[in-house]
Every structure is written in C-alpha cells, then in structure tokens.
Amino acid sequence: MPTFQTVRGMRDLLGEEAVAFTFIISKARETASLYGYKEVITPVVEPLELLSAKSGEEIRQRMFIFKDLGERSVALRPEFTASIARLTTTALKNEPKPLRLFSVGSVYRYDEPQRGRYREFWQSNFELMGSSKPEADAEIILLTNSLMQNLGLQGYTFKIGHIGVIRGILSQEGVDEKTQNAVLQRMDKKEYDEAFRLVQSEKARIMLQGLLTLKGSSPQETVEKIGAYVADYPKAKGAAENLNEVLRLVTESGCPVEFVEPAFARGLEYYTGVIFEVYIHELDIALGGGGRYDKLIEVFGGDPTPAVGCAHGIDRIALALQTQKTALATKQEKKVAVLPITEALRVEALKIAQQFRAAGVTVEFEVMGRKMAKALEDADKRKMDYAVIVGERELKEGAVVVKDLASREQSTVPIQKLLEKIKS
C-alpha cells in the first residue's frame, strides 16, 4: 500500500497548531458572546445555486463542486455569508431585527496553495442583519478590533474603503453591472490595466485612474479628498460621506485604521457599502475582512434587509500569532497520571481517575500495563504534573502515593484529600 498524504492545499493540524486553532476559536466565541451574536451551525455542503448567487466569478471558479448520488448540484461552502442569508430568508425569517449571528468552521476554495493560503481553511464569521446605519458597520469593525486585541496581536491595522465610490462613478458613466463586477474583480487583484481596459467610457477610466493616486495625510483627509473628487457623482459622493461617518465612529472608539484606500475592492460581488480588511505589518495577507451587502437577502427571496458582516481567517491568525511569537493565554490545568501498581488494582485506580475527571482534573490512565518505572518515565516525558500511584499497602489505609513530577517529592495522601492536594 502507498502511504497516504493529505489532499493538496489541505492540512492536518497537530500539537501546537491545533492548540492555537482552539485558542483562536475560543476567543472568537467569547467575542460573539460579548457583542450578543448567537451561534448557528450550518452544513458544509450547500446547493450550488445558493453558493454561486452573487458571490462573484472569482469564488464561483474556485468552488469544490460535485453531484451527489441524487444528481443534485452541490458544493463545499467557500464562505458562510450565503448560508446565513439563506437562514435569514427561511428559519429565521420572522426573528426580530437586528439579528446577530456567529459561525465558525471550515470553508473550501480551490486557491493556489502557499503560505497562509489553503484549500481548506477555517473562518469565524459574524453577520449583522437588519440595520443600514453606520453604527452597524462600526460594530462589525469594532468586534474585529476586539478579537485582534484579545488574541494578543500587536500592531494590527485596518484598511477601509467603500465599494459605492467605484460603483457610483461607473453607474453614472453608463457602465453595466456585469462589467462593473468584472472591473472590481480585477481591481481587487490590483490588475488595474486589465480592469480599466474593460471600461469603455473614457471619463470613467480617467476617474478610476485618479482614485488610485488620491491620498491624504490621514485617513480622514483621504476620505475628504474622495468626497471632493467625486463631487459631480451624487451616488459616489454619498458613499464617501457614509465612509466618513463609519470612519469617525470606529476611530473615535479606539480602532486603529491605518489607511483609507479610495480604489479598494474585494473579491466578493455582493458588497454594496463600506468594506474593510485587517492586517499585521509582518504579513501581507489579510487576517480578516468584510463589509456591507444590502441586496443579498432579496436575491434569496427575502424581504429587503440591509446587512453587514465579516469573516476572520483562523489559519492566518494562527500564522500571525506564530510570527509575533505570541504566548497563548490558555488556562494551564493540572495533569495527573494514575498508575495502578498491579492489575488487581485497576478498578480502584479507575475509580480514583473518574473522581479526578468529575472534578475537572485531566487524567491520563495507565493503559499500557507497564511496570512502574517505565510508566513514571513516560509520565515525565508527557509533562504530567503528578503521578498518583495506587498500591495495595496504601489502599488498605484509604490512601495513595502522590509524586510531584517537577519537585520529585513523594508523599502518602488519603484519598479524601487527593483533590485538595492536586489542586493546591
């Protein structure tokens, strides 16, 4: 038999990496709870039609698509937003607004694998449905800020923009929506020449080119410059004003926005308003991103519902924590090896192990039937804190031997006092 490897772009997460994932997920869940987001768990496999509606060409071309045995066209979810929008038009249709939903899990995209880019990766996802107010956009950015802060990341920063600036210019110059999408797709990849080549209107081309070089000495000044630049384009001007308001709300609430990018576009097609991404200086890939999408729920047959959301890339955050050598603030629980001296003492030893576990103490029971010296040597290697040695002589007196594996001290402890001793 050949030895098997994982499928290209998919990884096993072992040891420290698995610990980092669990840590990040627990912080995301904590953030969800702090901001009032209810967790929902949706299927990994969804109808192809749902996942491809409004996600955009870029995502559509990278989906893992197949027919199930019932000949249905399905795909592995490339993100959560479509599934959450589906929920909003079905099971959660009558929920009062605002509706705040949180999800975490694996998503799948046929991206070219490289550092921080995989075909199976994890996201923590937040969606806020029912508000078109700038406070809602601000909340999504602020909760991302809280998550980055609580994870212990240093010097992270936000890039922010508004898709309505580019769309406003293109619409007014008569560029149809399909072409707009294609232009934005290329602008997201910074392929500006190809993007502008798609625009027939010379005026629109010149306007977009101008956006690329527009820059103020601060994010606020950049937004003001955008507003002045698009003064003759009412929709684009409205977008700049909206961006200005969101920017003011988040920066005054202590969120580090490093730059406003006038020509900022994101890979997904459904955005209609403010968009953002978060970075650390050491890595040039986004740790998370999101934005406003006011039309998606209608596309899925729901009532018009404004919405804003974001997703954080857990694999990339793990990479960021590793790059910054961040110590993970995980709880250090005591770990105990329970070792019966003879086979005849297994039942008594198991009872003791179960008592520990019921009290929340981690126990690794001796399941290899090894001699005491070997079992102790192994407990050392596994960095256990204590070995609890269950022997006949001590047991007759209702006691066991406890060995502190760090100090090497050994004492006989009554079984009733065991927990007290280990937890002290």
Ligand code: HAM
């Ligand atoms: P996205 O920007 O496509 O947005 O993905 C969010 C995050 O997922 C990225 O910032 C990145 O950290 C991570 N990510 C994306 N692709 C990969 C990959 N191939 N390997 C590892 N990590 C990756 C969305 O998915 C939207 N659904 C966010 C959203 C929610 N917008 C509104 N609501």
